[in-house]
Amino acid sequence: MxxxxxxxxxxxxxxxxxxxxxxxxxxxxxxxxxxxxxxxxxxxxxxxxxxxxxxxxxxxxxxxxxxxxxxxxxxxxxxxxxxxxxxxxxxxxxxxxxxxxxxxxxxxxxxxxxxxxxxxxxxxxxxxxxxxxxxxxxxxxxxxxxxxxxxxxxxxHVLKETEKEVPDEEAEETAADEDDDKKPKIEEVKETSIEQEELNKQKPIWTRNPQDITQEEYAAFYKSLSNDWEDHLGNIKLGIHEDSQNRQTLAKLLRFNSTKSGDDMTSLTDYIARMPEVQQNIYYITGESLKAVTKSPFLDSLKQKNFEVLFLVDPIDEYAMTQMKEFEGKKLVDITKDFELEETDEEKAQRETEEKEYEGLAKALKEVLGDKVEKVVVSHKLGDAPCAIRTGQFGWSANMERIMKAQALRDTSMSSYMSSKKTFEISPKSSIVQELKRKVEADGANDRTVKSIVQLLFETSLLVSGFTIEEPAGFSERIHKLVQIGLNIEEDDSKTEETPATAATTTETGDSAMEEVD
CATH class of the missing domain: 3.30.565.10 (Histidine kinase-like ATPase, C-terminal domain)
Structure with missing residues (x-):
């Protein structure tokens, strides 16, 4: 050296x-x-x-x-x-x-x-x-x-060796004598070169007058000192998770995308400044990516009320928020879990009316789904989306469950009691739910079509709510059958040829083709 x-x-x-x-x-x-x-x-x-x-x-x-x-x-x-x-x-x-x-x-x-x-x-x-x-x-x-x-x-300056391919001159001469059409042979030779790298690009800014130092120089110094300049929010969030004494101070440095921030990021302080008077809590949604959470059905009712929702898509976000619990007197609420949404007296009266009207449908759906869900409720927190699945307040959210499942050395005993029971929510505003209600009242919960529809709605709700499907093969099979029905394709042409009477019977029956999706 x-x-x-x-x-x-x-x-x-x-x-x-x-x-x-x-x-x-x-x-x-x-x-x-x-x-x-x-x-x-x-x-x-x-x-x-x-x-x-x-x-x-x-x-x-x-x-x-x-x-x-x-x-x-x-x-x-x-x-x-x-x-x-x-x-x-x-x-x-x-x-x-x-x-x-x-x-x-x-x-x-x-x-x-x-x-x-x-x-x-x-x-x-x-x-x-x-x-x-x-x-x-x-x-x-x-x-x-x-x-x-x-x-x-x-x-x-480091002396390094590199291998380089060059034509083999001796082999070329031999090949030229034997056959001019043969490709020239290549040999590998080692070349030595000196590579140069400047190790101390950052200059000592503390020896200069602070007024003479530009913002760019301060930023360059921070980059050199911390090696954490591309996305420093991760360390701040880790500090919130581990440093209870400075948790509220660090929280002021947090930045998130939200339903109102556009391409920019917002702080919790600015969020509170924009809150409507009737809003009591700070709402956030957790998920795998911005693209996933921005299309979530959980946002519908809050957008209608002009309530801003923060997007938490970093794996450490939920850990940090769980430790904070509140900021400047405002409770932090995960909208993928069960929570109480602020409502007016008029909204409360309408909700109670709809709950009574769709109570029978909720019981029928619970009967079909059985132990897959803890309960089925009529929800005023959904908009046009027919249904969604929320978890309890004290267990893992769908996002946290996904993170924990990805850990190779996870404690499986914890998963058994931290994985929350799922609540299947249906929206009375959805035309699908309205038509399903009429179908259940007419044919009952044991109807094959009702069971098929409910199963598909449940599985699609799992996906859109951030969960995974336990039997993806069965789900895809049901989707394929739906596609066949939409395209008027017989389920099995060979069977149709062998048993034309069966096909004729199916055509003549008044039952919906949806019965085949089971």
């Missing part, structure tokens, strides 16, 4: 063929040394706390904080058993200073080695147990930790 300082520039070169040493080359106004400088500055063991450092090193003290001794140069002996310094001053010869940290050093003119012209090269002959410092990643780590904010650039 080689460090080079050309005036105000340093270069670090990693040479994988030099497995026993690290080199540091400096060539600048302040980095060349005369022979007297080598003696006075490097050869005086007690200078600048060096003696104190060496005594502590011998005694086995904690020397991880090298700066406490006022030592820089002699920290090299932490990783090297011998250090060589080659320096050339404009007004002097090129000299070699060398020491093994044994209290002695040697200085001699350098007439045979590579002539530097001007500058200083430091060579560290690494200890056997410190060869990790020949690793490119380790060099980057050290420079980032100790020299990232040095005011002049540090470049890492």
């Amino acid at each position: 080689l460090f080079e300082d050309m005036g105000r520039l340093m270069r670090a070169e990693l040479d994988r063929f030099e497995k026993e040493k690290v080199e540091d080359f400096k060539s600048g106004v302040e980095t060349f040394l005369e022979s007297a400088d080598l003696v006075n500055n490097l050869g005086t063991i007690a200078r600048s706390g060096t003696k104190q450092f060496m005594e502590a090193l011998t005694a086995g003290a904690d020397i991880s904080m090298i700066g406490q001794f006022g030592v820089g140069f002699y920290s090299a002996y932490l990783v090297a058993d011998r250090v060589t310094v080659i320096s050339k001053h404009n007004d002097d010869e090129q000299y070699i200073w060398e020491s093994s940290a044994g209290g002695t050093f040697s200085i001699r003119p350098d007439t045979e080695g590579e002539q530097l012209g001007r500058g200083t090269k430091i060579i560290l002959h690494l200890k056997d147990e410190q060869t990790e410092y020949l690793n490119e990643a380790k060099i980057k780590e050290v420079i980032k930790k100790h020299s990232e904010f040095i005011s002049y650039p540090i470049y890492l």
Whole structure:
């Protein structure tokens, strides 16, 4: 490895063929040394706390904080058993200073080695147990930790080998003699090249007047310092989940998309400022993606009331919201779970009337679905969507259930009691539900058509509500049968040919073709 300082520039070169040493080359106004400088500055063991450092090193003290001794140069002996310094001053010869940290050093003119012209090269002959410092990643780590904010650039030069395909000249000559039509042979050769990378692009802004620093420079400094600039909200949300003391303070930094924010994101404070007077809670919906939640049937009734809904699509969002519970006195409510929606006296009277009117249908649907749902209710929280499935307040939402199922080492015992019982909600405003009500009243809950329709409605509600279907093959089969009916396709042409009487009977019967979707 080689460090080079050309005036105000340093270069670090990693040479994988030099497995026993690290080199540091400096060539600048302040980095060349005369022979007297080598003696006075490097050869005086007690200078600048060096003696104190060496005594502590011998005694086995904690020397991880090298700066406490006022030592820089002699920290090299932490990783090297011998250090060589080659320096050339404009007004002097090129000299070699060398020491093994044994209290002695040697200085001699350098007439045979590579002539530097001007500058200083430091060579560290690494200890056997410190060869990790020949690793490119380790060099980057050290420079980032100790020299990232040095005011002049540090470049890492790494010698690397690459394989390149070139025509095999000898094989080509042989092939030309034998057959001119044969393709030329290719051989792979290794080429060495030096790759350069600047390691300290960010400059120390704290040494400058704050008024002279632009917003772009502040942003660049934050990027370099935190490595968290593309999407820093994840760490803020993690802080809300883990840091109860600063939870409300961190919550002010949160940003979410919402039904009113468009392409921008909104804060909880701005959300509260836009709330209508009748709205008491902060509403949010969880899901896998923005595209999924923006089309959710759970939004219909809140949009009609002009209530804004936050979109939580980051897996950590629900963890954070569950820990917060409220913000500035406003309760945080997940609309995919059971909740009480604010309503006027007129809306309450209408809801009670509809619940009585559709009570029979709800009982019939519960009879068909059985243990698949805890209950079937007539909902005033849905719009034109015929139905949806909500979970209880204290269990997992559909989104959380999806996240937990994706964890390979999840606690299966927790899933049994945290997976909430599902509530199947039907909307009296939906024409499908209205027609289904008439069908049930006419034919009863045990009618094949009713059962088929209810099963399809339940499975589609699972999907649109964020759940997964336990038997996707059965669901797809029912959909395919619906397609066949819509296209007037016989279920099985071969069977139709063999039993025409059966087909005629099916055509003549007054029952709906939907009965076949079972």
